[in-house]
Amino acid sequence: MTHSLRKYMLAAASALALAVATPALAATELTVQRFFGACDAEFGGNTDVSKAVGECGIITSLINKFNTDNPDVHVTVTTVEWPGYDQLTAQFAAGDPPDIVTVHHSVLGDYQSKGLLMPLDDLLKTVGVSPSDFTDASLSGVTKDGKIYGLPIDNWTMLFHVNVDLFKKAGLVNADGTPKLPTSVDELMAQAKQFKEKTGKPYFVQNLANEVALYTRNLYTYLFQQDSDFFADPKQVKMNTLEAKKVLEMYKAIYDNDYTTKDLDYAASINAFLAGDGGVHLNGTWVIGDYTASSETSGTALNAGGYAVYPYPQLFSGKKAQYADGHSWAVSQKDRSPEEEAAIGKFLKFFNDNDYEWSRTGHLPAVKAVLESDAFKKLPHRDTIAPIATLGTPLPSTVQRQFAIQDIIGQEMNAAITGQKDIDAALADMESRINELLANI
Amino acid sequence: MAEATLSGSASAAKAATRQAVQNVNAPLWRHAVFVAPYLFFFVTLLVVPLFWSMWLSLHKADAFGVGRFVGIDNYLRLFRDKIFIQSVGNTFYFVFLTVPALALIGLLLALALNRKTKSAAALRAVYFSSSVLSVTIVTLIWRIVFIGNFGLLATVYGWFGATAPAFLSDPKLTMIGIAIATVWWCIGLPMMLFLSALQQVPREIYEAAALDNASRWRTLWHITLPSIRRTFVLVIIIEIVLQFQLFGQARLMTQGGPNNVSKPIVLYIYEAAFTKWDLGLGAAASEILFILIMIAAMAQYFISRRRGEEG
Numbered sequence: 001m002t003h004s005l006r007k008y009m010l011a012a013a014s015a016l017a018l019a020v021a022t023p024a025l026a027a028t029e030l031t032v033q034r035f036f037g038a039c040d041a042e043f044g045g046n047t048d049v050s051k052a053v054g055e056c057g058i059i060t061s062l063i064n065k066f067n068t069d070n071p072d073v074h075v076t077v078t079t080v081e082w083p084g085y086d087q088l089t090a091q092f093a094a095g096d097p098p099d100i101v102t103v104h105h106s107v108l109g110d111y112q113s114k115g116l117l118m119p120l121d122d123l124l125k126t127v128g129v130s131p132s133d134f135t136d137a138s139l140s141g142v143t144k145d146g147k148i149y150g151l152p153i154d155n156w157t158m159l160f161h162v163n164v165d166l167f168k169k170a171g172l173v174n175a176d177g178t179p180k181l182p183t184s185v186d187e188l189m190a191q192a193k194q195f196k197e198k199t200g201k202p203y204f205v206q207n208l209a210n211e212v213a214l215y216t217r218n219l220y221t222y223l224f225q226q227d228s229d230f231f232a233d234p235k236q237v238k239m240n241t242l243e244a245k246k247v248l249e250m251y252k253a254i255y256d257n258d259y260t261t262k263d264l265d266y267a268a269s270i271n272a273f274l275a276g277d278g279g280v281h282l283n284g285t286w287v288i289g290d291y292t293a294s295s296e297t298s299g300t301a302l303n304a305g306g307y308a309v310y311p312y313p314q315l316f317s318g319k320k321a322q323y324a325d326g327h328s329w330a331v332s333q334k335d336r337s338p339e340e341e342a343a344i345g346k347f348l349k350f351f352n353d354n355d356y357e358w359s360r361t362g363h364l365p366a367v368k369a370v371l372e373s374d375a376f377k378k379l380p381h382r383d384t385i386a387p388i389a390t391l392g393t394p395l396p397s398t399v400q401r402q403f404a405i406q407d408i409i410g411q412e413m414n415a416a417i418t419g420q421k422d423i424d425a426a427l428a429d430m431e432s433r434i435n436e437l438l439a440n441i
Numbered sequence: 442m443a444e445a446t447l448s449g450s451a452s453a454a455k456a457a458t459r460q461a462v463q464n465v466n467a468p469l470w471r472h473a474v475f476v477a478p479y480l481f482f483f484v485t486l487l488v489v490p491l492f493w494s495m496w497l498s499l500h501k502a503d504a505f506g507v508g509r510f511v512g513i514d515n516y517l518r519l520f521r522d523k524i525f526i527q528s529v530g531n532t533f534y535f536v537f538l539t540v541p542a543l544a545l546i547g548l549l550l551a552l553a554l555n556r557k558t559k560s561a562a563a564l565r566a567v568y569f570s571s572s573v574l575s576v577t578i579v580t581l582i583w584r585i586v587f588i589g590n591f592g593l594l595a596t597v598y599g600w601f602g603a604t605a606p607a608f609l610s611d612p613k614l615t616m617i618g619i620a621i622a623t624v625w626w627c628i629g630l631p632m633m634l635f636l637s638a639l640q641q642v643p644r645e646i647y648e649a650a651a652l653d654n655a656s657r658w659r660t661l662w663h664i665t666l667p668s669i670r671r672t673f674v675l676v677i678i679i680e681i682v683l684q685f686q687l688f689g690q691a692r693l694m695t696q697g698g699p700n701n702v703s704k705p706i707v708l709y710i711y712e713a714a715f716t717k718w719d720l721g722l723g724a725a726a727s728e729i730l731f732i733l734i735m736i737a738a739m740a741q742y743f744i745s746r747r748r749g750e751e752g
Contacts, residue, residue: 085716086711086715086716089504089715089718090504090715092504092505093504093505110718114503114505116505208610209588209589209607209609209610209698209699210609210610210694210695210696210698212696261589261590262589262607262610263588263589263590263607263609263610263611264588264589264590265584265588265609268588268589268590268591271590271591272590272591277590401717401718403716404712404716404717404718407712407716411698411699411700411701414698414699414700415699415700418610418612418699418700420612420699420700421700429523433524436518436522437717437719440501440518440717440719440722441718
């Protein structure tokens with residue numbers, strides 16, 4: 001009896017010891033938080049990245065592949081609604097941020113200035129990623145106070161996505177069959193008018209409802225093209241200017257003349273363009289992959305006459321430029337074990353190594369070698385959008401709260417364009433609201 | 442005497458017993474143990490944050506730390522801010538749109554469904570079912586109804602060759618669109634409250650009215666409505682307090698736009714605290730909301746009490 005009792009106790013003790021010891025042998029857990037949407041139904045189990053299409057499909061498949069390739073690391077993904085910064089701020093405030101998180105280059109400074117992000121120079125060096133690997137645009141996007149605060153994965157900008165079939169019907173094609181794009185504001189208005197008369201459809205497909213980002217990016221682009229130095233002082237914006245007024249007047253004329261779709265939100269605008277409801281969709285680099293796939297499917301509106309994509313046309317006489325930003329993986333500042341840091345290093349290296357796969361979304365790669373590679377250049381439409389590598393211009397990196405500024409610009413521009421507010425009043429309010437925000441940081 | 446002594450000793454014994462009983466009811470410290478769990482959460486989750494937010498509203502603060510003391514500066518900034526004043530107006534407008542609608546539609550539904558048939562029971566369940574949905578699902582449903590070109594409304598209007606009203610982007614309609622979604626979502630609670638009140642009206646009064654040959658209108662006006670007056674006030678108070686806190690629907694359907702016409706106070710607070718990282722300003726705005734809700738609730742309470750005393 002005593003003997004068997006002792007046996008049982010020994011067995012229990014060894015089971016307990018095993019249970020305690022097991023976690024040390026388990027995979028290192030990393031929490032990753034990202035936007036780019038959820039698509040688990042389609043790509044939840046996919047590890048063959050080459051089969052994936054679009055931002056969501058490719059990033060889901062990449063992380064699946066990382067988990068499969070690295071049994072000693074386990075990445076748990078939380079998908080947040082774009083851009084997810086309100087949630088991230090609350091997580092940081094509660095002391096419970098994810099390990100790795102998607103952050104725009106334009107937003108890195110907000111978190112970095114509060115000491116919430118980990119400088120990555122040393123970690124990247126240990127896994128063999130050198131800052132000189134990155135393109136200049138990407139490197140400057142993630143560098144704050146001389147240190148790297150995010151692994152850049154791309155640079156992006158807004159583009160003219162064109163339904164070539166409708167452009168042909170409108171008679172807006174060059175001799176070689178490519179769509180004819182405007183070179184000035186007057187030409188844009190004339191072409192939009194012609195487009196509407198010939199096709200009965202609006203020239204632009206825009207998401208003007210429930211939206212701030214599109215307005216803001218459009219304004220920045222055409223301010224750059226007029227050499228407007230609106231953020232000469234990063235703490236004091238100048239928006240109540242003649243240049244800004246010209247841009248708002250142009251978009252208001254487009255709206256008033258019904259040269260654009262109205263009342264659509266972002267998702268509805270994509271549906272509208274894919275259904276052939278307008279000629280030019282103003283959207284980012286990230287939809288090139290999806291739109292190309294749609295144009296290759298017979299029976300779709302984009303298959304009828306083809307899909308083409310171009311940088312924003314130069315409508316003003318200033319510098320050739322358009323607004324650009326980029327995505328990066330940032331790492332939260334936390335006490336971590338060497339294993340956890342090594343796991344993060346592996347994750348970042350994996351994304352750096354697979355930057356080509358990510359560039360299939362339509363984004364410009366962050367890795368110089370990928371940008372210069374034949375594989376990238378052979379991807380569809382990369383020849384027509386190649387100039388964005390030099391055209392892309394971000395806001396000065398010293399401008400803080402760029403997403404809060406975007407909200408203000410978007411609200412005021414929407415009010416001016418849809419006629420709820422006088423353009424001058426909207427610009428004056430825009431300027432004073434942004435300056436109030438910046439004065440209270 | 443002996444009797445007296447006897448009775449005296451008996452009463453002394455009784456008193457001793459009573460003393461023991463009284464000890465149980467007497468205010469003893471150990472009784473606090475019974476309320477301590479509730480009190481703990483009440484204090485930590487409600488009282489402390491209440492005073493903490495008052496303290497914060499006097500500081501320049503962000504989510505990562507309290508900065509310097511600025512006195513009533515945040516409140517002055519609020520009253521100078523056109524958007525904040527607009528959001529207060531928007532919130533009142535929304536309460537005005539939804540609370541009477543919820544009370545009246547809830548009452549009508551309750552009157553119509555206050556019978557013991559199977560179809561009434563089924564309909565009660567149907568009308569209540571929307572209340573169990575989360576705000577995310579509710580706004581998703583209504584965005585599918587309202588969105589231009591592809592929405593249900595646009596499709597139906599399209600059959601007649603008409604353009605649907607833009608409930609998500611027309612500045613005159615956005616608040617009404619949000620109010621429609623909210624009434625659809627919240628109608629279950631007022632209906633249930635009215636139903637339970639209706640079922641407590643004594644049947645004898647209706648029988649007496651029937652004997653007096655009172656018409657259905659007279660019965661409704663002189664018996665039913667006066668009997669559920671207190672519930673009516675209760676519904677109004679609950680709904681005012683609830684609807685003053687509009688947030689999710691506006692955030693998810695319109696983001697407060699266009700031109701801030703559908704931005705309620707809570708969305709303003711949220712944006713100040715989490716998007717602009719101006720926690721002090723957000724705290725100050727939430728104090729204003731607290732005062733507004735308190736005034737509304739107190740006013741309703743006093744009005745209902747005075748009427749109750751007169752009646």
